Amino acid sequence: MFQLSPTAKFDDLDGVELTMSQYQKLAMRTCNITKNPDDKLFHAVFGLNAEAGEVAGLFQKSYQGHDIDIVHMKKELGDTLWMLAEACDAIGTTLNEVAIMNIEKLRKLHVLDSIPEDNPWHIAEASK
Numbered sequence: 001m002f003q004l005s006p007t008a009k010f011d012d013l014d015g016v017e018l019t020m021s022q023y024q025k026l027a028m029r030t031c032n033i034t035k036n037p038d039d040k041l042f043h044a045v046f047g048l049n050a051e052a053g054e055v056a057g058l059f060q061k062s063y064q065g066h067d068i069d070i071v072h073m074k075k076e077l078g079d080t081l082w083m084l085a086e087a088c089d090a091i092g093t094t095l096n097e098v099a100i101m102n103i104e105k106l107r108k109l110h111v112l113d114s115i116p117e118d119n120p121w122h123i124a125e126a127s128k
Contacts, residue, residue: 058073
């Protein structure tokens with residue numbers, strides 16, 4: 001597993017799997033809005049909207065005959081992830097905590113229970 005260090009370089013990440021916490025720490029090293037948490041939160045919320053709009057724009061262009069560029073889409077999804085990390089940082093939480101809360105919400109809604117057992121995303125009873 002990749003060990004995050006304060007001196008980790010972004011070019012050292014080829015072929016590495018990051019946890020959400022590792023991603024958030026690395027991503028926030030690039031955040032230049034550090035003094036006012038309200039500014040950081042507003043920047044994140046507006047940016048998240050803008051980046052999600054860019055993802056939607058890729059699909060909108062398909063109606064004009066353009067192919068959906070998956071590599072471009074991955075980059076824009078990465079930008080939305082960065083904005084989510086910034087929003088979490090601004091409110092004093094982590095991507096990991098938000099992800100866990102979301103899974104708990106899905107469990108309460110029984111969404112995860114509806115996944116067939118032969119589906120790779122099925123969560124076995126023992127892990128609930």
